Amino acid sequence: RSCKQCGLTDCERSDNGMSRNVLMWTILVGDSGVGKTSLLVQFDQGKFIPGSFSATVGIGFTNKVLTVDELKVRLQIWDTAGQERFRSVTHAYYRDAQALLLLYDITSRSSFDNTRAWLTEIHEYAQDDVVIMLLGNKSDMASARAIRRDEGEKLAREYGVIFLETSAKTGLNVDEAFMTVAKELVSRSVQLPVEPRFHLHDVMRPENEPSACCSFS
Numbered sequence: 001r002s003c004k005q006c007g008l009t010d011c012e013r014s015d016n017g018m019s020r021n022v023l024m025w026t027i028l029v030g031d032s033g034v035g036k037t038s039l040l041v042q043f044d045q046g047k048f049i050p051g052s053f054s055a056t057v058g059i060g061f062t063n064k065v066l067t068v069d070e071l072k073v074r075l076q077i078w079d080t081a082g083q084e085r086f087r088s089v090t091h092a093y094y095r096d097a098q099a100l101l102l103l104y105d106i107t108s109r110s111s112f113d114n115t116r117a118w119l120t121e122i123h124e125y126a127q128d129d130v131v132i133m134l135l136g137n138k139s140d141m142a143s144a145r146a147i148r149r150d151e152g153e154k155l156a157r158e159y160g161v162i163f164l165e166t167s168a169k170t171g172l173n174v175d176e177a178f179m180t181v182a183k184e185l186v187s188r189s190v191q192l193p194v195e196p197r198f199h200l201h202d203v204m205r206p207e208n209e210p211s212a213c214c215s216f217s
């Protein structure tokens with residue numbers, strides 16, 4: 001049985017028998033080859049699959065549940081195709097995103113330069129209050145580095161977004177990146193308690209009642 005809405009097979013319960021879940025849409029964007037799929041595989045499965053590069057076609061999602069301040073945060077993470085020909089598909093998903101992770105490859109000047117165009121697109125298609133993180137990926141490739149860390153930090157400051165350098169290969173800062181997003185989403189929603197923009201679920205339910213946070217098919 002999997003939920004028709006979020007694709008999860010079950011709903012976690014916290015220790016006090018209540019389930020309190022929030023689902024948040026997160027999208028990975030950036031040029032083809034920067035490591036979006038690899039980052040997601042590292043986060044989801046804790047592994048890096050070396051070998052030839054196989055570009056993502058279309059779009060797909062992975063669910064991960066993180067706990068932030070006793071709140072279960074389900075991140076529905078959409079991995080998009082970086083190739084130009086798939087851009088129009090990706091645009092359709094921006095509007096529903098609460099968070100966007102924009103990756104560049106620290107060994108590729110062009111992927112870094114293109115982040116400005118990505119940010120312009122994000123501002124055009126995404127919600128104004130979307131959480132944006134800039135990630136300089138492949139930080140393990142020190143000898144091939146083309147973008148200094150402080151260049152990434154400067155760009156992030158300019159656009160007012162959060163910045164981290166990551167490595168999908170070694171796992172450096174991968175969990176941190178997603179945890180930072182989840183925490184930021186939770187803290188922003190706490191500041192706006194009137195109508196949080198949680199996408200689907202935000203329920204509390206006693207242990208002996210069937211979980212209602214998902215709708216099963």
Ligand SMILES: Nc1nc2c(ncn2[C@@H]2O[C@H](COP(=O)(O)OP(=O)(O)OP(=O)(O)O)[C@@H](O)[C@H]2O)c(=O)[nH]1
Nearest residue numbers: 032033034035036037038055056082138167168169
């Ligand atoms: N050394 C190193 N290689 C990486 C890292 N992340 C990705 N790669 C490699 O870079 C290539 C591209 O990675 P992908 O994750 O497929 O890139 P992508 O951003 O999903 O590309 P598209 O699907 O075309 O948008 C692959 O050969 C990966 O093995 C990293 O952190 N370090």
Ligand SMILES: [Mg+2]
Nearest residue numbers: 036037055056
């Ligand atoms: Mg990919």
